[in-house]
Amino acid sequence: MCRKCSTGCPRGMVKVKDCTPWSDIECVHKESGNGHNVWAILIVTVVILVALLLLVAVLMFCRRIGSGCGGNPKCMHRVFLWCLGLLRGPGAEDNAHNMILNHGDSLSTFISEQQMESQEPADLTGVTVQSPGEAQCLLGPAEPEGSQRRRPLVPANGADPTETMMLFFDNFADIVPFNSWDQLMRQLDLTNNEIHMVRADTAGPGDALYAMLMKWVNKTGQDASIHTLLDALERIGERRAKERIQDLLVDSGKFIYLEDGTGSAVSLE
Numbered sequence: 001m002c003r004k005c006s007t008g009c010p011r012g013m014v015k016v017k018d019c020t021p022w023s024d025i026e027c028v029h030k031e032s033g034n035g036h037n038v039w040a041i042l043i044v045t046v047v048i049l050v051a052l053l054l055l056v057a058v059l060m061f062c063r064r065i066g067s068g069c070g071g072n073p074k075c076m077h078r079v080f081l082w083c084l085g086l087l088r089g090p091g092a093e094d095n096a097h098n099m100i101l102n103h104g105d106s107l108s109t110f111i112s113e114q115q116m117e118s119q120e121p122a123d124l125t126g127v128t129v130q131s132p133g134e135a136q137c138l139l140g141p142a143e144p145e146g147s148q149r150r151r152p153l154v155p156a157n158g159a160d161p162t163e164t165m166m167l168f169f170d171n172f173a174d175i176v177p178f179n180s181w182d183q184l185m186r187q188l189d190l191t192n193n194e195i196h197m198v199r200a201d202t203a204g205p206g207d208a209l210y211a212m213l214m215k216w217v218n219k220t221g222q223d224a225s226i227h228t229l230l231d232a233l234e235r236i237g238e239r240r241a242k243e244r245i246q247d248l249l250v251d252s253g254k255f256i257y258l259e260d261g262t263g264s265a266v267s268l269e
Helices: 030-069 073-088 090-102 107-123 132-139 161-166 169-175 178-187 192-201 205-223 226-235 239-251
Strands: 013-017 026-029 153-155 255-258
Touching (some): 153 161, 153 226, 153 239, 169 205, 169 239, 178 192, 178 205, 178 226, 192 205, 226 239, 239 255
Antiparallel strands (some): 013 026, 153 255
């Protein structure tokens, strides 16, 4: 005998199951249904909070380990792989651990070595530490005869040094970096106002260094020497430009090195 399905639940109850050929609708009290929802939300919230706490703990731990690397890229890479293994699970952790072992010693040993290295300078107070280059300079043989180091440049065949230097002003613009032009001219005692005036009167920016060097020669006269220019380049940290200018002058045959202590000149061509 068939029964009609109920059309709804009594007051204070909610439907949790529809009518079927074998059973009527099922109703439960509202408090009971809400209770299930509350528990589900609570469980999900707790799981999310625990996961976030674990993530924060792992990140803080990895940051603490990474601080012992002292900025060493190799050490930081190992820390990253190890922490990545912690975040991705046991399998990934094993893989990361194997990668660390394949690249050298264990993480803890490497970090300990980095910490010892960072502490060594503090333990050497009062002790002069020499680099390999300095030791070689002190223990190595004297410079061979004919070395260019610290030898003054003089014009070949007794030419005028200022006039000969001015022949190369156009080349200097291709050697000295553009951003160092103003700084170089300040080292050569040109004022900021003089630099701005020269730049304003120059047709193109590429000709500015030539014009400023000519202003320096006109202002300084015979005191404007190639050595003053080279020393100024050294002071502003343009040692590479200084060396290239020296090579240019000597290779041109217009300048030669004055041999130390003899008063005679020597050409390096």
